[in-house]
Amino acid sequence: MSKNSDAAARERLVARAAQGSFLAGLVVLWYLATNAWDVSPLLLPKPQAVMRELGSVLRSGEFVGDLRITLGELGAAFAISATGGLVLGYCVSQSRYWTRVLEPLLSAVYAIPIILFLPLYVLFFGLGPASKIALGATISFFPIALSTVAGFASVEPIYVTAARSMGCSSYQLFRWVLLPAALPVILTGLRMGFTVALLAILGSETISSVAGLGHRIVSLGENMHMARMFAYILFVVAIAVSLNAVVSALELRGRRTY
């Protein structure tokens, strides 16, 4: 038994080492390509230059304005889509008939890449934050609404009958039976909605906007400030990855509470 776990621990260690050396190898390759093999700094800036720029971006605090815009758009979009998706999803799920009518429609629209409608949103809402909020809210509405419908539909009818026959009120039924049973599925939908909203907002800022982190990356690229652009890319990736990690942790916690 202990021999087995020893072998497993050794294998895990070797796997970790392989991952670490893969990432280290990438950085070394980057360093060699830019410092020894004369790859144009316009295509790939030197890692030390990128680090220097990253330091200057963080120290000067010039990212604060763009970060505030992007996060504000994200917050607004997610608030709209979460409210709309949860309310509509709950209402639809309360009737078998409306579930059968509307659920296929919602999943059909969910299959369309909604980013297609970005030009329409820009036409209606302009280049400012409003079009990003609207697009992010639309894109994240569908996973949230669909998972809310699925969550409430997955509650075993026997639980509802049992609770009713023991005389609980509508509120008690919702609070102690329906919500705990549906919550895991709904939380997954909320996490997916958050992730796609973030992607939609960064994407629409990249494609057409006047402010925000996506726009900053594009404008640095257009002005050939490659090292600073790479620094911003690293910064945005770090922000996005940590936001997603926070949301996943919240999801896990919400699941455990019930």
Added chain:
Amino acid sequence: MPTLDPHPPGLLILRSPAAARLGVIAVLLGTWEIAAGWFVDKMFLSPPSQVFGSLDVVLRTPGVTEALKLTFSQIGAAFTISVAVGLAVGLALGFHRFSHRSLLPIVLLLYGIPQVTILPLFILYFGIGSASKIAFGVSHGIFPIVLTTAAGAQNIKPILLLSARSMGASSAQIFRWVVFPHMIPSFFAGMRLGMSGVLLGVLLAELYVSQAGIGYFTTLFTQSLDPTKLLGLVSLLAAMAIALNELVRRAETRFSRFRSV
């Protein structure tokens, strides 16, 4: 007596969910028609009757059919590359225990990066032509294929492999009769996810910068405030996306059945 029937015959049709679904669509289109006809500025929104009535005008705009063909071929190329490479990498990760444990976290790490942030880099490295759209499509489509293929290869029950081997099957026979049938459902599930990724990637890159593809025309129609043509083009593309998604979904349901045989 028919008067005793609580449901008048006119509403009976709404009892079928499919009919009611069409009714919902009709109500939505009607709302759009009324909003566009009476309440919203003609510069920004056209009624659906006009949009769908003038689809032929959109298609006759010089360059639009070529742009649709170009985008379609970019999606095809990106999907083919994603499936070929994703399948090879996924199989390697799925069957080789060490590479699974060491490399899969790296794949997951790369998958976790929001790729839209590096879209400008794709344009920088692959140019503003088709290559950058195909590459960006591949970058979105390949990860789900790798992950589902690897997961499918991992999920084969060891007892099936063991019993096949103990009955004297060769490696080739095991692959053909045990592994391959088992992989089919996850392979098609990966294809479906890969297709939606490819569509997203190619369309994102098209909208970002385009010389001759549909992105060029969406920008043109937006800037010339021509909502009829813009809505027409976007509906055509949405229809194309739905058709492609439906195609891989049908393939998935069709070929997944054969495992239970």
